[in-house]
Amino acid sequence: MPLPAEAYQYAEWRRARVAPDYHVEVQGHFYSVPSRMIRQVVEVGPPKPPSRCSIAAPASPAMHARG
Numbered sequence: 001m002p003l004p005a006e007a008y009q010y011a012e013w014r015r016a017r018v019a020p021d022y023h024v025e026v027q028g029h030f031y032s033v034p035s036r037m038i039r040q041v042v043e044v045g046p047p048k049p050p051s052r053c054s055i056a057a058p059a060s061p062a063m064h065a066r067g
Contacts, residue, residue: 013045 016024018037023030026044033042 011045013043015041016044017041 016026018024018033018040020038022035022038023032024042024044025031031044
């Protein structure tokens, strides 16, 4: 069996609650989310370009640029 074309990339996902200022913190960086998600629990983790953050919530997946 041949090796996969792409190397395995470890990704660590965690849950975070959206703050009243509609931001979540991921590894010391803050990302904004839609204000309708305030106080909801979302799953956050790194997607393919490492300068972004994935935020997955019920019916609202999104990607935000870091920085």
